[in-house]
Amino acid sequence: MPELILTYAEAAAVVQDHASILLGQKPTAESLPLLAALHRVLAEPILADRNQPPFPRSTRDGFACRAADIAAAMPLRVIGQLRAGDVWKAAPLATGEAIEIMTGAPVPAGADCVVMVEHTKVREDVLFVEQGRILGAGENIVPSGAEAQAGSIIVDAGTRLAASHIAAAAACGYANLPVCTRPRVAILATGDELVPIDHAPLTHQIRNSNSYSLAAQATLAGAQPFILPVAGDSQDEIESSIGSASGCDLLLLSGGVSMGKYDFVEQALRALGAKFIFTGVKIQPGHPVVFGKLPQQYFFGLPGNPVSTMVTFLLFAQPLIAALSGETAGGPRFALAHLTHNFRTKPRLTRFLPASIDFKINSPQATIIPWQGSGDLASTAAANGFVVIPPDAEQLTAQDRVSVLLV
Template sequence: MISVDTAIKIVTDKTEPLQSRAVPFENTMGLCLAQDVQSDIDMPPFDRSAMDGYAIIAEDTAHAPVELTVIESIAAGYMPTKKVSHGQASKIMTGAAVPEGANAVVKFEETEDIQTDNRVKILRSIDKGSNISKKGEDIQIGQTVLYKGMVIRPQEIGILASVGKSYVEVFPTPTIGIISTGSELVDVESKPSVAQIRNSNGYSLAAQARRLKADVEILGIVKDTKEEISGMLQKGLKKDILILSGGVSMGEYDLVGEVMKDLHTQIYFEKVALRPGKPVIFGRKDKTLIFALPGNPVASFVTFELFIYTAIRKMMGFSNPQRITIQATLETDIFVKRKRREYRPALFCARDNTWKVSPVEWHGSADLLATTRANCLLIVREDAQKLAAGQLVDVILLD
């Protein structure tokens, strides 16, 4: 049995980013850049007015108020046709190119129109360069504006559009197959008999993977026979990642590990010092990473967040693929029963200007309902004997 940290390191080391591909930039939200991106233009591409107002020579306002002659009006999208000389001004709109000769823009609110002879009164003096965005002050031609490994958010989409990058190299999301094992399982539409339960794991695991943008196929339910498990497992080897839930403990009908070995799967680990989720298998068959998770739904949920989340993010090119751990103040005492690292469903919130966390009522690894009242996993480390209210503890945020 290996530690959680060792297991996560093995998953990280044995997972490689997928081959990058060129994708239309508007379809890259949430993906990871596989290339640096350079600008093909200066931004702004010219000296640009930051205000609606008048383009003037600042020195003309030294003894304001002063009257100037308006020689033209410049709208955004049009280039000036006249040079501004002393005693003159050009009416200008936000985003328009500043005309030659002008070195400042005065806002409309600081002027008064004079109805005769196309003149304007400037009410106060203004400094040179005021309200002008200089050419290239934000981005210069050839400048690297986005870097390989960055997550693409709405603002990165805007930058890609600004620099004309209509297609961009990104790491794609993996394909994932999900198999639920257990002769006791029936699908959602069926009413379980006394000895049956509905297949919740297949759908919750699929939702966890889809939240990461993965391409998921629920392959179905198989009974606890080597033949059925083997047949469905081999079907799933077309995927980048194959997830099985159930059949990994020590019972007579826990056959998943045996089937994986019969198919000559390279097994990297089979047990982790973890609660919930000790019996978890990770291996590789050909190009496919295989994760066999416990059948209890909270154990399945937790092991996904620790191991499969990490693998998916590594395949997507993220340099820090693990869930983020932060600290919060514990609000209640916790007594530790087992010397395995525990991940307890908990509620994280801000109270009294401090991040607080409290475990929710939880009846063990089969109690999926408890997780609906939680937004984080509270980490109880294996060397702890008791966690006291008021101390800082580590939590993994889920939402």
């Protein structure tokens, strides 16, 4: 089979193309209580059940009055008070009158502005506005329906629900929300050297960390992970394990995708009718990553080194899981930061290096963490992002602006 090696930009575009296809296939949905829907993907839009705000709303503590009266610099008779939750039931405000009003209260009929309390003085129920203060009609008032009209979309379908969306849904009267069902992701680690995490490994063995890191990443991405038993370095065993994942929406394999004598994952996939979309990407770590489609599902063959596994999940598997979840704005997510030190590198590959990111409000700072390669979990555990080194870079200097892959 000819190699299908792409640049990072090419591979990301290919995955996004397939994610777009998946987004055209509407996932099944379920209804959940409002708080249980947090971080799930909305299946149907949230609609405003009435105008927002439903009344002209005061944005300040002060006095509701007429702008023309303020312009005339005339004293105003204070005829009442309105708190949030109150309704003015008396006659509309007349010329020369004012009503004390609190933030969030409905502005009474007849008033067209609210003067802030700190710009006024009241003596014996007579309001005096500080000299020279001029207000325009509508000042410190949010008109009814200015935020949203009844029936308008507040949150689009395909949105992964954050706290702000939950608040909006609650304001619109949604006790339950329709959300897309979570995609099922099968996780298959391969390799004779792997032992269960509760076993004491021999000198030549390692614990199976990849299944757990991928399950954790899949869960954070909104999927339902299923960890399969480790498959040894045998094509027959790997084929059998792949077959057991046929009921899942996505298959993630780790290990066995390099060029070693006992790397059988690609052979097993090919024997099961897989179509390979790419068989490598010009990145480090993660160069041997494989993407394709079996008759029943998409799959990724991720490198066995644990940092490679995590990086390639973020770059390629996470966006596909987002699409399987019905999410219209999936990852990966990047930010910009300034490098804190000089750094030399070799050109040709796009590199994703573990880094400590200090997310300062004005100037996030990124420090690349020294590491011993893509098997170095100890250094990566101290990272909260990966600095992206472009393929044409040889030298970066302190305070250069760099992209950061967020975890």
